[in-house]
Amino acid sequence: MNENSLKKALSKLKLGGLRYFDSIGSTNDEALAWAATEGGAADLSLVVADEQTQGRGRLNRKWFTPKGSALAFSLILRSSETLRPNLSRTVGLAALSIAESCSKNGLTPSIKWPNDILINGKKLAGILVETVWSGDELDLLVIGVGINVFKSSVPPVDLLQFPATSLEDELGTPPNREEVLSSILEALIHWRARMGTDEFIKAWENQLAFRGQQVQTFAGTDVPVVGELLGLEPDGSLRLLDKHRKSIVVRFGDVSLRPDA
Ligand code: BT5
Numbered sequence: 001m002n003e004n005s006l007k008k009a010l011s012k013l014k015l016g017g018l019r020y021f022d023s024i025g026s027t028n029d030e031a032l033a034w035a036a037t038e039g040g041a042a043d044l045s046l047v048v049a050d051e052q053t054q055g056r057g058r059l060n061r062k063w064f065t066p067k068g069s070a071l072a073f074s075l076i077l078r079s080s081e082t083l084r085p086n087l088s089r090t091v092g093l094a095a096l097s098i099a100e101s102c103s104k105n106g107l108t109p110s111i112k113w114p115n116d117i118l119i120n121g122k123k124l125a126g127i128l129v130e131t132v133w134s135g136d137e138l139d140l141l142v143i144g145v146g147i148n149v150f151k152s153s154v155p156p157v158d159l160l161q162f163p164a165t166s167l168e169d170e171l172g173t174p175p176n177r178e179e180v181l182s183s184i185l186e187a188l189i190h191w192r193a194r195m196g197t198d199e200f201i202k203a204w205e206n207q208l209a210f211r212g213q214q215v216q217t218f219a220g221t222d223v224p225v226v227g228e229l230l231g232l233e234p235d236g237s238l239r240l241l242d243k244h245r246k247s248i249v250v251r252f253g254d255v256s257l258r259p260d261a
Helices: 003-009 027-036 084-104 167-171 177-192 198-206
Strands: 017-021 045-049 070-078 109-112 116-119 122-134 137-148 214-217 225-232 238-241 247-250 255-257
Touching (some): 003 017, 027 045, 027 137, 084 137, 084 177, 225 247
Parallel strands (some): 017 045
Antiparallel strands (some): 045 070, 070 137, 214 225, 214 255, 238 247
């Protein structure tokens, strides 16, 4: 992957700008810095790196992007009439777009709410959405995505809390990174225009992992919230059904299968 191969692969998409790095700390940091410069970065500006040395997950967790093996990119979305009322759906926008691109390649992905893409129960990709505000007005957001493409991108097991996989492992053959990126961005541009629709929520919900199964989430406490995973609320929160058949809405945390279910 290099700047020219990227430009060629992405030429049909109407991006606001493109910055490519052989190596960088974090593409999200670069996107945030770019957006903060005089004149800023235009809507749909993209930062791509072949390697990240300080890749970030949520809650100060690390994200590994070894050289020449993965996709790490950050897309800047400027605030808009469509985005503002649907801000809480942004992680779904990214997750759905990655999942659709995997499906087009013949894989069966699922979205482990809120921000992981799984294939065969293993983590293929993670999403980190960061927002920038002017007072209480949304200014822009950055969607950061890390995807394991070649086998060599999968971190050693002892560094992980959850098993990981790559597109190459799942497809049996190494895909072209630029083509994968282009197909995700195409899906994302398509769905962004439809973020406020019921169709969007349905499409996102249809890709959720563990639907109909007993799950648990830890929402900031040691005591898990448990129940059957029913689906999504209109704002993208998770809807569970507890053992008393009472509906519970989960807004934060990660969902996992209940070990004892
Ligand atoms: C995420 O966080 O899954 C969000 C990852 C977002 C990374 C992208 S890359 C481009 C952009 N620039 C950045 O600096 N970040 C974004 P979280 O749900 O907190 O998961 C983090 C956990 O995933 C870690 O604690 C590890 O256990 C695991 N992990 C780290 N690297 C991995 C990898 N390459 N594949 C699978 N799991 C990984």
